[in-house]
Amino acid sequence: MVREISIEEVRKHRDSKSVWIIIHNDVYDVTNFLEEHPGGEDSLLGVAGQDGTQSFEDVGHSADARDLLKKYKIGTLPPGEIRNKVADPDNSCCLHTSK
Numbered sequence: 001m002v003r004e005i006s007i008e009e010v011r012k013h014r015d016s017k018s019v020w021i022i023i024h025n026d027v028y029d030v031t032n033f034l035e036e037h038p039g040g041e042d043s044l045l046g047v048a049g050q051d052g053t054q055s056f057e058d059v060g061h062s063a064d065a066r067d068l069l070k071k072y073k074i075g076t077l078p079p080g081e082i083r084n085k086v087a088d089p090d091n092s093c094c095l096h097t098s099k
């Protein structure tokens with residue numbers, strides 16, 4: 001189910017028992033994906049409980065990888081915690097829809 005999940009709540013899910021990651025203002029539960037991730041468990045654990053947008057984009061993930069995200073989405077940040085795409089050019093927030 002997709003619901004609003006705060007950054008504070010995401011922060012609690014940062015060890016291999018439960019790994020949540022924020023990418024482009026959406027929240028993903030990748031606990032069951034750790035062993036399957038072609039880029040390894042450690043890269044996911046490195047951003048567990050945090051915003052992994054920059055790391056995710058730095059790798060240049062394929063369209064398949066972007067598609068796979070859907071499977072792990074559990075929620076989205078509350079409107080007040082969404083990073084401003086215009087004021088924050090480092091947040092490459094529109095890339096996943098335009099690529």
Ligand code: HEM
Nearest residue numbers: 028030038039043044052055056059061062064065068069
């Ligand atoms: C739920 C989020 C993620 C999904 C679904 C995902 C999926 C994938 C997939 C399918 C690949 C295979 C290559 C491709 O298709 O692009 C891959 C490779 C990789 N990913 Fe991820 N990934 C995620 C998050 C991350 C994050 C946050 C990082 C870094 C902190 C990361 C680092 C890597 C690396 C280093 C590779 C290997 C690239 C290579 O050796 O060619 N991934 N990932």
